[in-house]
Amino acid sequence: MKKLFVIFLLAVVGYSLVNALMDVPFGENRIEPGTVSAFYLEKTPTQLSVANVITAIVVNYRGFDTLGEVSVLFLASLGLGSILYRKHKEGEEEVAILKPSSQLVQAGSKLIFPAILVLGAYVFIHGHLTPGGGFQGGAIIATGFLLMMMAYKDYKVSHNILMWVESLAGIAFAGIGIVGLVVSHSFLENFLAIGNLNDLFSGGIIPIIYVAVGFKVAAELTGVLDTLLNIKDKH
Amino acid sequence: MDIDYNQLMSIGVYGSAIGLILIGLYAVLIKKHLTKIVIGLSIIDAGIHLLFIAIGYIKDGTAPIFSPGGLKALENGQPMVDPVPQALVLTAIVIGFAVTAVALSLVIRLYRHHQTARIDQIKSLKW
Amino acid sequence: MMFEAIVIIVLAIILLAAAVYAVMQKDLLYAVIATGVISLILSVFFFIMQAPDVALTEAAIGIALTTIVFIITIRNTSRREDEVLVEKEPDGTEKEN
Amino acid sequence: MAAFLIPLLAKISKELVRIVPGLVIGYLSVVSVILMTQVINTGQPIIEVIGGWSPPFGINLVFSAFTGFLVSLMTFMAFLIWIYSYRFKKIDDAPAQKYFILFMMLVTGSIGIVLTGDIFNLFVFMEITAIAAYSLTAFYRDRDGAEAGFKYLLIGSFASALMLLAIVLLYTQVGTLNMAEIAQRMHTVPQGMKITIFTLFMVGLGIEAEMFPLNGWAPDAYSQSPGPVGVAFAALVVKAGVYSLIRVIFTLFDIHGAYEFLIIMGAITMVIAEISALKQTNLKRMLAYSSIGQMGFVLIAFGINTNAAVFGAIFLMFNHAVIKGLLFMSGSYLVYNTPSKEIKDMAGIGKKLPLVSLFFALGALAIVGLPPFSGFWSKLYILMAAADSSFYYLMGTILIVSIIEIVYYFRVMGRLYFGKPQNDVILQKPTFGGIVAMSVLAVVIITIGIHPDFISGFIQSAADTLLDKAGYINNVLQSTNL
Numbered sequence: 001m002k003k004l005f006v007i008f009l010l011a012v013v014g015y016s017l018v019n020a021l022m023d024v025p026f027g028e029n030r031i032e033p034g035t036v037s038a039f040y041l042e043k044t045p046t047q048l049s050v051a052n053v054i055t056a057i058v059v060n061y062r063g064f065d066t067l068g069e070v071s072v073l074f075l076a077s078l079g080l081g082s083i084l085y086r087k088h089k090e091g092e093e094e095v096a097i098l099k100p101s102s103q104l105v106q107a108g109s110k111l112i113f114p115a116i117l118v119l120g121a122y123v124f125i126h127g128h129l130t131p132g133g134g135f136q137g138g139a140i141i142a143t144g145f146l147l148m149m150m151a152y153k154d155y156k157v158s159h160n161i162l163m164w165v166e167s168l169a170g171i172a173f174a175g176i177g178i179v180g181l182v183v184s185h186s187f188l189e190n191f192l193a194i195g196n197l198n199d200l201f202s203g204g205i206i207p208i209i210y211v212a213v214g215f216k217v218a219a220e221l222t223g224v225l226d227t228l229l230n231i232k233d234k235h
Numbered sequence: 236m237d238i239d240y241n242q243l244m245s246i247g248v249y250g251s252a253i254g255l256i257l258i259g260l261y262a263v264l265i266k267k268h269l270t271k272i273v274i275g276l277s278i279i280d281a282g283i284h285l286l287f288i289a290i291g292y293i294k295d296g297t298a299p300i301f302s303p304g305g306l307k308a309l310e311n312g313q314p315m316v317d318p319v320p321q322a323l324v325l326t327a328i329v330i331g332f333a334v335t336a337v338a339l340s341l342v343i344r345l346y347r348h349h350q351t352a353r354i355d356q357i358k359s360l361k362w
Numbered sequence: 363m364m365f366e367a368i369v370i371i372v373l374a375i376i377l378l379a380a381a382v383y384a385v386m387q388k389d390l391l392y393a394v395i396a397t398g399v400i401s402l403i404l405s406v407f408f409f410i411m412q413a414p415d416v417a418l419t420e421a422a423i424g425i426a427l428t429t430i431v432f433i434i435t436i437r438n439t440s441r442r443e444d445e446v447l448v449e450k451e452p453d454g455t456e457k458e459n
Numbered sequence: 460m461a462a463f464l465i466p467l468l469a470k471i472s473k474e475l476v477r478i479v480p481g482l483v484i485g486y487l488s489v490v491s492v493i494l495m496t497q498v499i500n501t502g503q504p505i506i507e508v509i510g511g512w513s514p515p516f517g518i519n520l521v522f523s524a525f526t527g528f529l530v531s532l533m534t535f536m537a538f539l540i541w542i543y544s545y546r547f548k549k550i551d552d553a554p555a556q557k558y559f560i561l562f563m564m565l566v567t568g569s570i571g572i573v574l575t576g577d578i579f580n581l582f583v584f585m586e587i588t589a590i591a592a593y594s595l596t597a598f599y600r601d602r603d604g605a606e607a608g609f610k611y612l613l614i615g616s617f618a619s620a621l622m623l624l625a626i627v628l629l630y631t632q633v634g635t636l637n638m639a640e641i642a643q644r645m646h647t648v649p650q651g652m653k654i655t656i657f658t659l660f661m662v663g664l665g666i667e668a669e670m671f672p673l674n675g676w677a678p679d680a681y682s683q684s685p686g687p688v689g690v691a692f693a694a695l696v697v698k699a700g701v702y703s704l705i706r707v708i709f710t711l712f713d714i715h716g717a718y719e720f721l722i723i724m725g726a727i728t729m730v731i732a733e734i735s736a737l738k739q740t741n742l743k744r745m746l747a748y749s750s751i752g753q754m755g756f757v758l759i760a761f762g763i764n765t766n767a768a769v770f771g772a773i774f775l776m777f778n779h780a781v782i783k784g785l786l787f788m789s790g791s792y793l794v795y796n797t798p799s800k801e802i803k804d805m806a807g808i809g810k811k812l813p814l815v816s817l818f819f820a821l822g823a824l825a826i827v828g829l830p831p832f833s834g835f836w837s838k839l840y841i842l843m844a845a846a847d848s849s850f851y852y853l854m855g856t857i858l859i860v861s862i863i864e865i866v867y868y869f870r871v872m873g874r875l876y877f878g879k880p881q882n883d884v885i886l887q888k889p890t891f892g893g894i895v896a897m898s899v900l901a902v903v904i905i906t907i908g909i910h911p912d913f914i915s916g917f918i919q920s921a922a923d924t925l926l927d928k929a930g931y932i933n934n935v936l937q938s939t940n941l
Contacts, residue, residue, distance in 0.1 A: 006264045010257050017253050020655045024290055024631045026245030031293070035634035037317045039516050041299065053299040053315070054415045057322040064518040068571065068583035069326045072590060075564050076333035079594030082557040083340045083605070123418070129302065131414035135329055139422035146430060217329075221427060224336050228434045240367035247367070247374040248407065254378045255400070256624075262385040263617065270390050270435060272613065274397055277428060278381055279620050281404055283627065284420070288413050290631045298412040316412045320630065323579055324416050327623060330586050332423050332431075334616050337593055339435040341612060344597065344605040346439040 050128045050206055058133065059206045059213075067173065070213060073220040074166065080227050109151035116144030124214030127207065134210040138217025145222045149229055162219045162226075169216035176205055176212070241294055248289045255282030269342045273335060280331040284324050291320035366410050377403045394432040401425045492535075495527035499920045506576070506935060519637070521576040521935060524924040528773070528917055529573045529702055536694035536780050537566045543788055543896040544687035558598065558685075565591040565691060572699040576935055578629070578711075579636050581703060582622055585667065589615045592696055596684045607679035614666055614676045622663035628656050639935035642710050642928065657714055660707050667700030669751045670728055670758065681747035686791030689743065693750050693783040698776060701754060705761055710928055718764045725758030726856055733863045745867065746783070746790055749826070752860065753779045759857075760841045763848050769922040770915075771840035777918065778825070778837045778907075785900040786822040789815045792889050793875075815889055816875050818897045823868040825904050828861060833907035 031037045040053055040061060050056040058066055124137025255278050262275025296316035297308040309315065377400060384396035401424030408417035498505060505522040522530070544562070568588030575581050593615065597608030630636065632652060633644040645653070661670075669677050681689045708717050729752045736748035757779070760772030792815045825832035828839075838861070845853050889897075907913055924930070 003265060006261065009264070010260060013260065014253060014257050016655055016658075017256070020628055020652055021249050021253070023649060023652055024628075026241065026249060026289065026292070031314070031317055031634070036516055036636065037319050037634065040318055041315055044301070051301040051305070052415070053301070053318040054321050054325070057318055058325055061517050062322060062577075062579075064575075065326050065580055065583050068580065068587055069329055071564065071567070072330050072333045072583070072586055075561070075587060075590045075594070076336050078557055078560055078564075079337050079590055080340045082561065082594050083337070083344055083597050083608075129300075131298070131300065132418050133415065135325060136415070136418040136422055139419070139427060143422065143426045146426070225427070225430065228336075228340070228431060240364050243367040244370050247370040248411070251374040251377050251407075255381055258378070258381045258385055263613070266385070268390070269609070270432070270439065271385070271393065274384055274393055274432070276613075276616055276620070277397060278384065278400065279617075281400055281424070283620060283623050284416075285404055285407060286624070287627050288408050288411050288416060290627060291413070292411040296412050298414050300414075319636070320627070321413045321416050323626075323630075324413075325419055326579075326583065328416070328419050328423055330583070332428060333590060334586070334612070334619075335428055336431055337590055338609070338612050338616070339431055341593070341597055341605055341609040342435055343438045345609060348605060 052128050052130065052133070054131075055128045055133050055206060055210065059128075059209050063209070066209075066213065070170065070173065070216055070220075073217060073224075074170070077220050077223040077227065080224055084227060106151045109147045113144050113148055116147065117141055120144065120214070120218065124210055125207065127210040127214075134213030135217055137214040138219075139221060141214075141218035142221035142225060145218075146225050149225065162223050165215055166219040166223070169212045169219065172212040173209055173216070176209055245289075248285065248292075252282045252285040252289060255279070255285065269345060270339075273338045273342065276338065277331065277335055280327070284327060284331075287320045287324045287327070291317035293317065370407065370410060373403050373406060377407075390436050391433070394429060394436065397432070398425055398429040401428065492531045494522055495524065495531050495917065498522060498527050499524050499917065503934070518580050519576045519935060520574040521931075522574060523931070523934070524917070524920040525773075525922075526573050526702075528921040529698060529776075530570055532777055532780055533566070533569055533573070533695050533698060536784055537562075537691070539784065539896040539899060540687050540690050540694070542892045543690070543890075544685075544892075558595075561591050561594050561598075562687075562691065565595065566695060569695040569699040573702050576638050577636055578626055578638055578641065581638075582619065582626060585622070585699075585703070586619060588696055588699060589619065589667075592680070592692065595688045595691075596680045598685055598688065599683070603679075604683045607676075607683035611676040611680045618663045618666035620663075621659050625656050625659035625663060628652065628659070632656075637935070638706070638711060639932040643932050643936070645711065645713055653712065653714060657712055657717070660711075661704075661720075664700060664704045664707060665724070667696070668704045668758075669697055669700070669754045670704070670724055677751055678744045678747040681750070681787075682741060682743035686787070686795070689746075689791065690784050690787040693787055694780040697750070697754060698780060701757060701776065704758075705925070708761075709925060710931055718762045721758050721762030722850075722853065725755045725760075725762055726853065727755070728752070728758065729755030729860055730856065733860045737863055737867045739867075742790055742794055742871065743787075745871070746786055749864065749867075750779070750783055752864070753783070753826070756841070756857070756860075759853065760844070763841075763844055763850060763853075765844055765848055766922060766926060767847060768841060768844035769925060770918055771837055771844050773918045773921050773925075774840060774915070775837040777914070778833050781900055781903055782822050782826045782832075782834055785818055785897055785904065786826065788893065788897050788900070789819040789822065792893070793819060812889070814894065815897075818901055819875065820872050821901055821904065823872055825908070827864045827868055831905070831908045833904050833911070835908060836911045 031041070040057055044050055044053045044056045050060075120137040120139075120141035122137075123132035123140060124134045127133030127137070259275045259278030259280075259282060262278065263272050266272055266275060293314050293316045295313055297305055297313045299305075299315040299318040299321070301309075305315070380396045380399045380403070384393045384400065387393040387396065401420055404424065405417045405420040408414075408420055494505060506519050541559075541562070544558075564587055568584045568586075568591060571584035572581055572588065575584060589612075593608050593612045596611055597605045626636070629641065632648045633641050635641060635644070648656075666676070677692075681692060684692070708721065732748045732752035732755060736745050736752060739745035739748060753775070757772050757775050760768050760775060792812065796812065821832070825834040828834045828837075838857075842854055842857060845851075845857070
């Protein structure tokens with residue numbers, strides 16, 4: 001009975017979605033003059049001299065979204081900690097869920113780990129030139145830490161360091177925004193020279209903010225993974 | 236050969252987006268296992284992200300990056316695809332991950348209390 | 363164009379099959395792997411549709427991190443399998459432990 | 460922003476973590492009240508542009524008389540909740556630092572929802588609010604909290620998925636995300652598409668605003684979360700949800716029948732919720748259903764869509780925040796002194812905890828709309844507006860529902876004062892901060908009840924601003940700050 005109802009519901013949703021998408025032809029150029037996209041595509045190379053338009057949108061035009069998004073991650077790691085928090089009772093034998101990996105895996109991870117870190121750093125430093133940026137780079141670095149945590153049972157990321165990195169990066173982001181507010185009248189406004197298109201040092205505050213975002217995302221994701229991996233279970 | 240490849244692509248992309256949304260919805264509504272429900276949620280999210288990118292795509296377009304390659308493509312008359320949906324999806328993916336993580340931590344909490352993760356065996360509150 | 367269209371159609375079929383598999387599979391570990399496959403294919407889609415940024419994000423977050431978080435959850439929620447009442451959907455851990 | 464600082468401060472002093480959010484929220488509330496009076500005096504909203512790009516290219520914050528009024532209300536309530544939860548016993552058991560940061564983020568998210576002028580930014584803030592709310596719901600270590608949290612999360616993330624879908628479709632049609640520009644271009648959207656998008660928005664936002672039939676999360680979330688969090692839900696989260704619903708209907712869309720739809724949904728929500736409240740035996744669940752009913756009432760008032768009705772609706776939103784805040788605050792202590800949480804076990808508590816019971820009784824009298832309390836005026840204004848628009852059947856419904864309300868609130872009060880106390884043990888005494896917060900709310904209720912002109916000027920300009928759609932569009936789009 002419930003199944004029939006659900007299938008009926010799905011049919012209705014599917015039909016209305018198909019109907020709605022009929023009005024949206026695929027692959028059509030919908031960027032007319034006057035839309036925001038046209039503005040972004042036109043102004044980004046000249047006014048910001050940032051090659052990657054998406055970076056420009058994410059960090060500058062819609063920078064407030066990114067601030068909110070970073071807060072969401074921050075909140076998630078915090079909420080995770082608060083949800084999974086539990087008092088340690090005495091007399092309970094606790095075992096970690098991870099078992100030590102083989103030597104091969106350990107040696108391999110040790111080899112790959114720096115490479116992953118460098119890749120992540122590259123991705124977020126070049127966020128304004130090539131695809132990628134703070135989120136991607138941060139996530140890549142977090143996978144690097146994940147690898148280490150899985151390979152070495154005792155590999156611990158210091159929570160203090162994570163917290164400092166996270167807070168400092170957050171303060172850097174907000175601080176740059178406030179400096180923009182003071183120098184150029186509006187929050188997160190660009191106040192540095194914009195440089196030349198496709199140079200590493202171009203785009204004013206955009207690369208700086210993206211690096212801060214990268215550090216913050218990396219710290220937050222590592223924190224989330226660390227919390228989850230360190231769940232102890234009663235044996 | 237006069238197959239409209241754009242048409243074909245549109246069927247593939249829109250079809251999979253709608254399919255993902257519907258399949259995810261089915262999982263959320265029917266399945267009883269909490270982890271399965273969260274999987275369903277993440278499938279719905281994936282479908283919506285695909286839809287975002289699909290509406291921003293422009294036939295024969297190039298990525299909205301003014302790198303040397305991108306500039307060359309622009310000179311060849313290729314349009315740049317719409318950057319706004321891509322920027323939004325970036326945000327949406329990260330938010331989706333955050334929500335998934337919180338959901339799964341709640342699943343772990345529930346499992347600790349009930350020793351089961353099936354809705355029909357957790358009956359302390361009315362569903 | 364033709365190449366991309368064919369790739370997309372083929373991948374779309376695999377994608378939907380993976381989604382159905384992820385929902386229908388009783389073994390949660392396999393289901394999670396299938397969602398990883400969905401993310402992987404989506405990432406290819408994004409790349410074909412000229413969204414390399416999003417493709418990178420999906421690759422890093424969707425494929426790696428989400429899957430890992432799911433697997434950790436599965437490990438944590440089914441450790442004491444013997445005490446679970448009537449599990450119609452056995453969790454994947456018995457293959458792991 | 461200040462939230463990032465908190466973990467660092469925690470290194471310096473454990474005590475500081477509790478104080479800083481309160482100071483920040485207090486500062487915010489003072490600033491927003493000052494700005495609000497300034498905005499009302501000049502008649503010109505403040506548009507804050509972010510990133511130096513004038514709308515619609517950048518994200519902008521709109522501080523108009525309406526949003527300003529809501530923000531002032533929210534920060535004021537948040538400040539009181541902070542006073543209330545400072546040293547709150549049950550929170551002291553759990554990691555307090557996390558509680559205060561989560562609460563801070565909840566406030567930030569709700570304020571952001573109200574202030575933002577961008578539809579995707581609204582989504583982002585909604586997620587911030589939602590994740591903070593999920594974590595706070597599941598804050599206690601008991602199992603029901605986790606379950607209520609998961610239920611809320613399930614429905615909430617379903618809602619946000621729908622909202623995301625609505626944003627995609629909307630973007631394909633208008634090519635912009637700025638709400639003012641969307642409103643400007645809305646007439647170019649084909650009718651069928653408009654209805655699809657509208658439905659998606661309604662379902663998605665209706666969940667946050669506790670609209671029927673999507674309010675299944677609310678009673679559990681209210682009853683299982685820590686005491687102050689229930690207050691925060693009533694005063695902040697739901698207000699933000701209703702605000703976004705109203706913003707979408709009033710500013711974004713120009714569909715015929717949307718207002719009638721609102722009236723019908725509001726009426727159904729109200730009737731069903733109040734009848735459910737009558738059947739509840741658990742005090743907090745009863746309050747939660749009553750809260751849903753009040754939200755239905757607000758929706759009806761907005762749906763009537765005359766200046767007087769909108770005035771009444773905003774007044775009711777204010778009253779609901781204040782009175783429900785008082786009820787939840789005092790109700791929490793009643794519940795903590797009654798291990799079973801059942802109303803029937805609360806007999807005679809009025810003698811054990813005279814002050815708390817007095818506050819509860821005051822709130823109950825105010826919310827059913829008896830003079831001379833502030834609830835009376837909002838109900839009167841809405842009834843008059845309904846009469847002016849000749850919605851006589853609605854007036855009947857409202858009156859009947861009010862009688863139901865009176866029945867169940869008086870039942871609780873009867874238990875409180877005329878039951879036989881089972882024992883004399885006081886399990887948990889109210890903290891000093893709690894009493895201060897409740898007294899402030901009580902004073903506000905009585906003052907405004909006796910002298911409603913105190914606040915009606917603010918509300919009148921808020922209602923005018925909300926109804927002035929063209930003014931909103933002009934103000935936002937002409938604010939070049941480059």
